[in-house]
Amino acid sequence: MELNYGIIGTGAIGGFYGGFLAKSGKEVNFLFNSDFQHVKENGLKIDSSTGNFHLKQVNAYNKSEDMPKCDVVFVCLKTTTNHILKEMLPSVMHKNSVIIMIQNGLGIEKKLAKEFPDTSIAGGLAFVASSKIDKGHIAHYDYGSLTLGFYQKANDEVLNQVSIDLNNAGIECNCVEDLNLARWKKLLWNIPFNGVCVVLNAKTKELVSNEESRKLVSDLMYEVVEAANHCGAPLKTDAIDEMIDSTFKMKPYAPSMKLDFDFKRPMEIEAIYSNPVQEAKEAGYDMKVTSTIEKQLYFIQETYK
């Protein structure tokens, strides 16, 4: 099956996955924001740990209305910008389009499904370290795999083809049955590290090197496991020590929320903290430590103004 792709939000994630697909010969239509003119004139550069490349001809757009209809749409905006999707998505969708929300956090597909109840909606969990370092210029530092799973109106044939296309493009991609479990698994890393790196103004290595902050990370991880189980995601505690040890072995890393904080951009507090806290609460579990970090993050974000 030949699929064409649309990328809504061509930054670190959209530029990385979309860039690899385009390099492999797939039709990829990219929606740009501030980089549009630059990319029109200079193309899109990807510096990857697996080899650098430069896409000189890019299907670049600055308005979704100008884009062709796409079989598969990767939403790679920050979740803080998702309110624009209601207006933006219809022009890139046909009746069988599959929308894949490649974003961190929880409750993202649920929110979109309220606006698009008849659309095929999937989620994507990106295990990658990348960032936009300049106009039309993405740096990929490490990892790269993508996990996909349906939220509503499953179309397994299309999702499997996306996975094949990505694998052919050099990206490790797998499809899972349980998107809720996959999202909670990702939160097991994001909840302790994304926010605590902001609150303590530290990188990952510092958090796991200090006895007190390592304990905080571990407490948060145990809380995430408990919350996940209350929310129907059978997450286990086995992975916790190994996850902390592997983060210790990683190069010191600033998670995406820490970069947002450093550049005074809105942080994804709602998707990564408030939604899990709320879902756990509705399932009868109080994520006490997580909601303390959540409140501190909202306080810090207020100080931007």
Ligand SMILES: NC(=O)C1=CN([C@@H]2O[C@H](COP(=O)(O)OP(=O)(O)OC[C@H]3O[C@@H](n4cnc5c(N)ncnc54)[C@H](OP(=O)(O)O)[C@@H]3O)[C@@H](O)[C@H]2O)C=CC1
């Ligand atoms: N970066 C990473 O390593 C990882 C990120 N994630 C998650 O992936 C998601 C995307 O993050 P990331 O790629 O890092 O974020 P970026 O900020 O790098 O990319 C978002 C892109 O959306 C664009 N955008 C913003 N508003 C609009 C608009 N109105 N119209 C069109 N485009 C718009 C931005 O434009 P402009 O270029 O002008 O800013 C930017 O290029 C987040 O949920 C994040 O948590 C998950 C795993 C790892």
Ligand SMILES: CC(C)(CO)C(=O)C(=O)O
């Ligand atoms: C786990 C990690 C670091 C990359 O996959 C991430 O999700 C982030 O930076 O927000």
